[in-house]
Amino acid sequence: xxxxxxxxxENTWRILLMAVLIYIYLIIIMRIxxxxxxxxxxxxxxIITIAFGSTIATILLTKALSFVEGAxxxxxxTFIQFxxxxxERKSGAFKKAITPTPKCMYEDGVxxxxxxxxxxxMKEEIRTAVREKGVGSMDLVKVVVLEGNGxxxxxxxxxxGSLDVLEDVKH
Numbered sequence: 001x002x003x004x005x006x007x008x009x010e011n012t013w014r015i016l017l018m019a020v021l022i023y024i025y026l027i028i029i030m031r032i033x034x035x036x037x038x039x040x041x042x043x044x045x046x047i048i049t050i051a052f053g054s055t056i057a058t059i060l061l062t063k064a065l066s067f068v069e070g071a072x073x074x075x076x077x078t079f080i081q082f083x084x085x086x087x088e089r090k091s092g093a094f095k096k097a098i099t100p101t102p103k104c105m106y107e108d109g110v111x112x113x114x115x116x117x118x119x120x121x122m123k124e125e126i127r128t129a130v131r132e133k134g135v136g137s138m139d140l141v142k143v144v145v146l147e148g149n150g151x152x153x154x155x156x157x158x159x160x161g162s163l164d165v166l167e168d169v170k171h
Contacts, residue, residue, distance in 0.1 A: 018060050021067050029078050044098055048081045099148055102169045106144035119146055130154055145169050
């Protein structure tokens with residue numbers, strides 16, 4: 001029962017040292033690759049973020065992995081993310097294939113039932129997002145957009161302006 005609460009100092013020191021080394025390594029990676037490496041804009045970036053967390057946990061808790069092996073795993077994930085970003089900027093077809101298109105869920109008092117069904121968005125979720133924005137009535141809402149990252153954006157009638165921000169939104 002002793003190992004249930006404490007398994008000795010060797011593994012404890014290894015985890016502490018590995019945490020510090022991996023943290024420093026991640027800072028270096030983020031400085032080299034930029035802020036966008038962990039930005040969650042689309043599903044691939046979400047996958048990379050989850051993979052980073054899982055990899056870090058594995059590195060910290062698995063005795064069989066060395067720092068170099070862990071750093072290589074994190075470096076590989078970073079390289080994959082960097083290449084996806086590069087291809088996304090260079091190829092319109094690649095960007096279109098991997099970047100979800102924002103979709104209009106509600107406009108001028110009308111719910112887009114077909115888009116809501118396809119995206120599995122309920123009216124309750126839209127109303128919740130509107131309330132969270134501090135808007136007290138759907139009558140005050142001009143448009144609700146489901147963004148590529150899964151978040152709902154709300155534009156009120158008072159804020160609407162020319163609505164040129166909806167240029168890339170599928171209606």
